[in-house]
Amino acid sequence: MKTRENYLECQKYWMDESRKAVDADDRVMGMLCLRNLVELSDKWDALHNHNKENDEPWSSIEAPEVKPEQMVLFHTAVENLIKFLTAGNATFTIESEKTQKYYTYKITRKESNEYNKPGEFIYFCSVMSGGADQYSYMAVFDPETFGLRFTAKSKFNMESPAVKAILYFFNGLREGKIQEHLKVYHAGRCGKCGRELTDPESIELGLGPICRQGGLDA
Numbered sequence: 740m741k742t743r744e745n746y747l748e749c750q751k752y753w754m755d756e757s758r759k760a761v762d763a764d765d766r767v768m769g770m771l772c773l774r775n776l777v778e779l780s781d782k783w784d785a786l787h788n789h790n791k792e793n794d795e796p797w798s799s800i801e802a803p804e805v806k807p808e809q810m811v812l813f814h815t816a817v818e819n820l821i822k823f824l825t826a827g828n829a830t831f832t833i834e835s836e837k838t839q840k841y842y843t844y845k846i847t848r849k850e851s852n853e854y855n856k857p858g859e860f861i862y863f864c865s866v867m868s869g870g871a872d873q874y875s876y877m878a879v880f881d882p883e884t885f886g887l888r889f890t891a892k893s894k895f896n897m898e899s900p901a902v903k904a905i906l907y908f909f910n911g912l913r914e915g916k917i918q919e920h921l922k923v924y925h926a927g928r929c930g931k932c933g934r935e936l937t938d939p940e941s942i943e944l945g946l947g948p949i950c951r952q953g954g955l956d957a
């Protein structure tokens with residue numbers, strides 16, 4: 740289980756990285772990340788405790804009236820769900836059973852840029868905003884802490900409903916569970932290559948037969 744200590748460790752990592760940055764742009768970006776992280780860690784306890792007390796942090800907020808093309812309910816273990824989310828091209832929807840409000844997100848994976856090391860991945864999380872296949876970039880997703888890191892390009896923050904909703908989902912995953920009253924769907928497509936899923940096992944896992952073994956279906 741990830742705790743605030745893990746999160747602070749992550750914060751320290753970014754502090755070190757921003758100090759090491761030689762390029763001026765990198766340094767500015769590092770400082771922006773740091774500022775966001777400090778802000779985040781201050782809110783961490785409040786958010787975490789809030790979620791413990793109220794199982795529906797987003798019950799009072801308005802979710803966009805944007806319906807994804809297809810919604811296939813996940814019936815799988817949390818570890819499979821995490822594999823799907825980090826596969827590289829995962830489109831998924833979370834829905835509140837209580838309010839029937841939902842958000843659709845996309846987590847894409849890029850290999851190595853200036854903020855991570857070669858062979859490591861960076862994950863970008865977006866939310867569907869203006870209709871099918873229109874996504875707004877939210878933040879960088881950290882699969883180690885199940886946290887979000889806001890970068891300069893993001894127009895979202897901790898108060899954004901779409902951010903609160905996904906962090907509620909992530910808080911559950913961090914504890915090895917899917918939150919009560921929360922339904923998770925994939926879009927009927929492989930979380931890695933985006934191909935349509937046809938056989939029952941692929942539909943269950945959200946990954947095609949070759950992709951789930953580390954290859955690529957396409």
Ligand SMILES: [Zn+2]
Nearest residue numbers: 929932950956
């Ligand atoms: Zn695939």
